[in-house]
Amino acid sequence: MNIAVIYAGGMGSRLHNYSRPKQFIEFRSKPIVIYTIEIFQRISAVDGIVVVCLEDWIPYLRHEVEKYNLDKVLHIVPGGRKGQDSIYNGLVCVKDHYPDDTMVLIHDGVRPLAMDKTILECIEVANEKGNCVVVVPAMETIVVEGENGDWSVPNRSNCYVARAPQCFRLGDVMAAHRKALKEEKHDFIDTCTMMKYYGYKFNTILGTAENIKITTPADCFMFRAIIEAREEGVVFGL
Incomplete structure (x- = not known):
């Protein structure tokens, strides 16, 4: 069983020029979170979806989910x-309905450009090896500040950026969350940072x-450009 947990509970302070939370900014009259x-x-391998939403926006999201016939959305919490x-909160909802061996695909509500192929590969690896995190190679030099104020520069060929989805077995990720709650952390x-902290090893695949x-206004422009480029590619066979 593979259940997506899409969290869209933030206010998006870095998009402060907008009158609504970033996940509900619309492109062609459709909110980003719906994309x-x-x-x-x-994706047929995804059996259900739980969405975590700002409480005041739950009625609006329910309306949009019904409008676009998103019948895999089982719960909005x-x-x-x-x-x-x-x-x-999303994981607790999954736990209430599914067993511990369920694979949960944790994904940002404002990450609307993930490729089907990437998600399917992530599910395949996670079900084979127990977990999987999507990463991309670092495209620029990384510098790290040490505790004494010195800077180190790791080899960029060894550096990656964690993205999403991040897939873990429900029992494992719930155990890590409970430890964090007990320790008031x-x-x-993100989830892979938590899992690593509590001693779990994770597997990775390369994403796109x-x-x-989508965090800043510049990201909104990129999202729109990529959507339009994909559509042109389909029309013109690019």
């Missing part, structure tokens, strides 16, 4: 104070560069 949900809706808390930047997370 994201549609990816998992059309309220988000938490931080992204980590929102993901946990709420600042893990366009699988961006």
Whole structure:
């Protein structure tokens, strides 16, 4: 069983010029989060979807889900104070309905350009090896600040950027979240960071560069350009 947990519970402060949370910004009258949900809706290997949403926006999202006939959306649950808390809320919902060996595909609601092929490969590796995280090679030099103020420059050929989906067995990722709650740790930047902290090893696959997370106004422009380029590619056979 493969269940997508799409978290869209943030306010998007870096898109402060917009009048609504970033996941509900519209392109061609369709919210970004709907573009994201549609990816998992059309992939047959995904058995269901749980969406974590800002509580005040749940009625609006329910309306949009019905409007676009996204019948794989099983539940919409309220988000938490931080992204980590929102993901946990989604996982609790999955736990209430599915066994511990369920594979959960944790994905940002504002990452609407993931390729079907990438998600299918992620599911295949996760079910074979127990987990899988999508990564892309670092395209620029990484510099790391040390505790004493010195800077180090790791070999870029060994550096990757973690993206999504990040797939883990439900029992494993719930165990890590419960440890974090017990220790009052709420600042893990993403799930693979948490899993690594608690001793889990994870497997990776290479994703595509366009699988961006929409965080800034520039990302919105890139999203629109990529959508239009994909459509032109289909029309003109590019």
